[in-house]
Amino acid sequence: MRIFDPHIHMTSRTTDDYEAMYASGVRALVEPSFWLGQPRTSPTSFFDYFDALLGWEPFRAAQYGIAHHCTLALNPKEANDPRCTPVLDQLPRYLVKDGVVAVGEIGYDSMTPAEDHALAAQLQLAANHGLPALVHTPHRDKLVGLRRTIDAVRESALAPDRVLLDHLNETTVKEAAQSGSWLGFSIYPDTKMDEDRMVAVLKAHGTEKVLVNSAADWGKSDPLKTRKVADAMLAAGFTDDDVDQVLWRNPVAFYGLSGRLQLDVPAPEALHEGNSILRGGE
Numbered sequence: 001m002r003i004f005d006p007h008i009h010m011t012s013r014t015t016d017d018y019e020a021m022y023a024s025g026v027r028a029l030v031e032p033s034f035w036l037g038q039p040r041t042s043p044t045s046f047f048d049y050f051d052a053l054l055g056w057e058p059f060r061a062a063q064y065g066i067a068h069h070c071t072l073a074l075n076p077k078e079a080n081d082p083r084c085t086p087v088l089d090q091l092p093r094y095l096v097k098d099g100v101v102a103v104g105e106i107g108y109d110s111m112t113p114a115e116d117h118a119l120a121a122q123l124q125l126a127a128n129h130g131l132p133a134l135v136h137t138p139h140r141d142k143l144v145g146l147r148r149t150i151d152a153v154r155e156s157a158l159a160p161d162r163v164l165l166d167h168l169n170e171t172t173v174k175e176a177a178q179s180g181s182w183l184g185f186s187i188y189p190d191t192k193m194d195e196d197r198m199v200a201v202l203k204a205h206g207t208e209k210v211l212v213n214s215a216a217d218w219g220k221s222d223p224l225k226t227r228k229v230a231d232a233m234l235a236a237g238f239t240d241d242d243v244d245q246v247l248w249r250n251p252v253a254f255y256g257l258s259g260r261l262q263l264d265v266p267a268p269e270a271l272h273e274g275n276s277i278l279r280g281g282e
Contacts, residue, residue, distance in 0.1 A: 001025040001243065005226045006251035007032055007134070007166060007184065007213035010057055010068070011049075015277055017216070017223045018064040024227035028067040028263055030255060031057060032105045032134055035077045037218055043086045046074070047094075054099045059272035067265050069255065071104035071134050079118035080110070088121050095129045101258040102126070104134025105166070108145045111138065116152070123156035132162040132257045134184075137172065139192075146172045150179045164211065164254055169193055173205055182254050186215035187225035195225070195232040202233065207245050211254060 003025040010018070010031050021029075031053055033046075040046060053070040061068035072094050078084040094100065103126040108115050119135075126133040135153070138145035146165065153163050165176045166184030169192070176183050185201065186192045193201075198212060214225040222228075230243045255261050270276060 001227075001230060001240075001247075002027050003226050003230065003247045004251040005029040005213055005223070006164075006211045006255065007186065007215050008223060009034055009215070009217040010061065011036075011052065012218040013216060013223055015060065015064070018061060018066060021223050022064045022066055024224050025230070026066060026226065027265075028069075028251075029061070030069045030071060030101060030134075030251070032071040032102075033073055033075065034105055034217070035075050039081065040078060041083055043084065043090060046084070046087045047090065050094050054094075054097055056272055058099060059269065060277055062265055062268040063277055065265050067263050069099055069101045069261065071102040072100050073104050073106045073122055073134075074118055075105055076107050076109040076115050076118070076136055076138075080112055080114045085114075085118070088118065091122070091125055092129070095125060095131060098260055098262075100131070101255040101260050102132045102134045102164070103129070104164075105136040106133060107136035107149055107166075108138045109136075111141070111145055111148060119149075119152050120156065123153065123158045126162070127157035130259070132164065132254060133158055134164050134166060135181075137165055137167045139167065142167075142169065142172050143175070146175060150175065150181075153179070153181065162257055166213070167192065167215075170197065170201060173201055177205060177209075182209045182211060182250075184211045184213060186213055187222075187229055188215070189220055189222055195228050198229050199232050199236045199238075202238070202242075202246070203236070207238075207242050207250075209250060209254075210246055211251050212246055
């Protein structure tokens with residue numbers, strides 16, 4: 001079984017997670033830039049983070065045979081902080097990098113005017129750079145937030161079929177599908193979606209343009225949730241081909257819209273900027 005996790009925050013995870021993911025079938029992933037929990041106080045902290053997503057994390061992933069790509073953006077939550085918004089002016093110099101396969105995560109957190117501005121600006125950046133967009137739908141007022149997101153996409157220069165609407169659930173999947181966008185579902189231990197609910201959505205709506213991710217981060221989350229969804233699909237009567245479509249071919253097709261997806265993992269270098277992932281005398 002081959003698995004592509006299209007949304008996971010490996011900066012928050014350990015090398016043990018990389019090892020366990022590879023053993024479960026994960027061979028590729030996309031790491032979206034996101035809020036780190038501790039608010040940033042200047043654009044320069046974003047740039048160091050972006051550099052890590054383009055350098056250190058692909059290096060770590062390669063040690064475990066996993067192809068690593070990223071998406072870069074000013075995230076919705078910090079779009080409300082005027083100390084952070086200058087990031088929008090500097091994003092173009094990062095969006096030309098080979099490892100960047102989409103603009104994201106963009107979208108809504110609290111649905112403020114500042115978030116409207118950041119979303120519209122970054123949808124335009126995606127269109128300008130020939131990149132798709134990964135859009136975070138809000139965790140509160142989900143249906144209202146989805147509709148506002150769909151309106152923003154409709155008003156943008158980016159076609160809906162180059163947009164992945166993420167963090168969907170049973171209340172938002174129908175209208176998201178009708179919008180023509182790709183459909184993303186985050187599987188969590190206690191919140192968002194779980195394996196059984198995901199299987200029910202797949203039975204009702206099919207496997208076309210559906211992506212399943214773990215969205216694992218620094219909170220209570222599980223980087224093996226993609227494999228658990230695959231196992232639940234098989235137990236529910238889905239075929240191996242169905243599983244391969246949802247867990248591999250769909251994310252490859254979406255992020256392949258960037259023209260930058262490289263699924264062959266290069267032989268890992270021993271060091272990245274003079275550092276290894278080893279410690280002590282190993």
